[in-house]
Amino acid sequence: MDFRLTARQEQLRRSARALTDLISAYENDCEENNGLPPSAHEKIRDAVLDSGLQAVNMPAEWGGAGLTILEQAVVQAELGRLTGALWDMVWRPANALTHCTPEQRARYLEPVIRGERRDCYAVSEPGAGSDPQSLTTTATRTGGGWLLNGEKWFVTVGDHADFMIVLAAAGEERAPTLFLVDKDTPGVEMTRVPRWMHTFVYEHPEFTLTDVRVPDDAVLGGVGDGYDITRSWFTEERLMIAARTIGAAERALELARDWAVERRQFGSPIADFQLVQGMLADCAVDIAVNRAYTHQVAWEVDEGVADRKTLHAKAAIAKLAASEASGRVIDRCVQIFGGRGYDRSYPVERLYRELRVDRIWEGTSEIQRLIVAGELVKRGTGVLRMPSPAA
Ligand SMILES: Cc1cc2nc3c(=O)[nH]c(=O)nc-3n(C[C@H](O)[C@H](O)[C@H](O)COP(=O)(O)OP(=O)(O)OC[C@H]3O[C@@H](n4cnc5c(N)ncnc54)[C@H](O)[C@@H]3O)c2cc1C
Structure with missing residues (x-):
């Protein structure tokens, strides 16, 4: 096993971080004005095209970045640091559109990939x-x-x-x-x-x-294919939610750690207080284990080492675990910031509100539990296994 990012994955991560840093300049404007003016949308669209990270989930021959699922997860974790859901400005067309006929592709999907339609x-x-x-x-x-x-x-x-x-x-x-x-x-x-x-x-x-x-x-697609096509979106989308929430949680922990070291009360940095240290440590645990599992499942999707139903359940585990863990992380980080954590001009406050929906959309936490339980009851505990050559 080799858990290091490859040179290509690291290069993609750096490009995604550079794009994230550039877009983060718009966070306050977005928060204060509940959105961005057309000029900002244009600038960000151009930056996305310059970065080559447009339509990461679409094949290169159609104009997308053509990334693997693991590469996409690495990119999404960086973008997930952004508040105001500015990550969604780095467009990722619905993968249902891969079912377009050639004519539909020319009319709908390819202009989306180019950033001309949405x-x-x-x-x-x-x-x-x-x-x-x-x-x-x-x-x-x-x-x-x-x-x-x-x-x-x-x-x-x-x-x-x-x-x-x-x-x-x-x-x-x-x-x-x-x-x-x-x-x-x-x-x-x-x-x-x-x-x-x-x-x-x-x-x-x-x-x-x-x-x-x-x-x-x-x-x-065809008449009657609506559920199947929509369902096939979920495995990928749920892994991307897991990746993004982990990225968001990591940013929150970086900010909270720095704040804890800097902020003094009772004559000491608050990072000296063991109750604060406990919160920092619990955040690190939540982030570390969820990043590893999300990468594992993304890799399994790319390698095709598990069947579709097992991967569907594994993606549900990743989404459930990461979105709930990130919710716990951001709650602790707000606490570490004290009153400032409740101020909308602080990213931790915005992330606190923004991460909540990740336990609701693309299937609520309860629905993820039903998927995992259904897999366990119908097919046993194989979903827990790491793939092996004998699998
Ligand atoms: C900000 C936002 C953006 C969204 N974007 C889109 C979008 O782009 N396109 C789109 O189509 N939808 C979108 N959604 C909808 C989202 O997918 C749904 O809100 C979600 O699937 C839950 O459906 P619901 O809100 O009707 O809740 P309900 O299904 O009514 O659920 C209410 C509660 O009951 C629980 N529940 C329901 N059934 C069960 C069960 N069998 N067992 C146990 N508990 C259960 C749920 O977990 C939840 O806690 C979005 C939602 C939000 C909030």
Whole structure:
């Protein structure tokens, strides 16, 4: 076993850190103004293209960075240091778009990869969250196409994106199907833009779809493939959430450690107090073990050494463990900062609000537990094993 980053991984990590440092100059502006002006979006888009880290999950022949899952995890851990969700400005198209036909790819995916268009993924509805099968958005056949009707909530980047990937129940058989819907299609309306606990550089608006007419070639993948394609997104996305939250937690611990060494009370640096030392040590433990496990599973995905279901469960373990551990880390770091930790101009305060959603989106912590338990009950404890040549 060799746990060192390869020269290429280290090079990618450095590029991602340099990009992160550059983008971090916009953090305060984003927090104070709940977003960034168009000029900042343009500058950051150019910086992303210069870094070569655009669309890290897409093949190089389509213009993406073509990184492995482990390489992506290394990059995401650096980007995860950013507050205001500025990491999301380093676009990573939904991997559902790899199911595009050549024509769809030229129209949707390749412009996204180039930073000219932006996708958003609309699955959740008022009545369909953890259980997407209860969706009520419908697609009804019309001559030469489909008519979409329904309501979509929590659509991340829905304000900024110019097209949506919409999950709908198609036809009388209610076949779960994804549709590519340009946002300017008549009948698409952004109805509400809620304010959230976190400050996020983009919004998560709600949409209604009223008699939205789309052609036959708006179907992404096949009719009925909607759940399978969406599920295949989860293994990768959950590992990236694990990586990002670990990066965020590491930044918080660096800040808290430095603060603890510098801040004096009762005539000593607070780092001399063992109760504070305990918090610092617990943070280090949470970060170290979760980084190692996330890297392990990312490596297993790349090497293809475990079957798809086992990897799905392992990614659920990584997401559950890392998002909960990072939540504990940031809570302690706020505590170490005392009153300043509650001030929005301090990154630890922002990370405290921002890391909370990682236990909710892309499947709540409870849903991750159900996935892990389901794997244990149905297939035994093999999910815990490291891959071996005999596997
Ligand atoms: C900021 C933000 C951005 C988001 N972005 C997107 C997006 O871009 N696209 C998109 O489609 N969705 C998005 N979502 C939606 C997100 O995926 C859902 O919020 C999440 O899946 C949970 O669904 P829900 O909110 O309806 O909660 P519910 O499913 O109603 O769950 C409520 C509670 O019940 C628990 N629960 C539910 N079922 C079970 C069960 N079987 N056993 C035990 N406990 C259970 C849950 O864990 C949770 O604690 C976003 C959400 C947020 C907050």
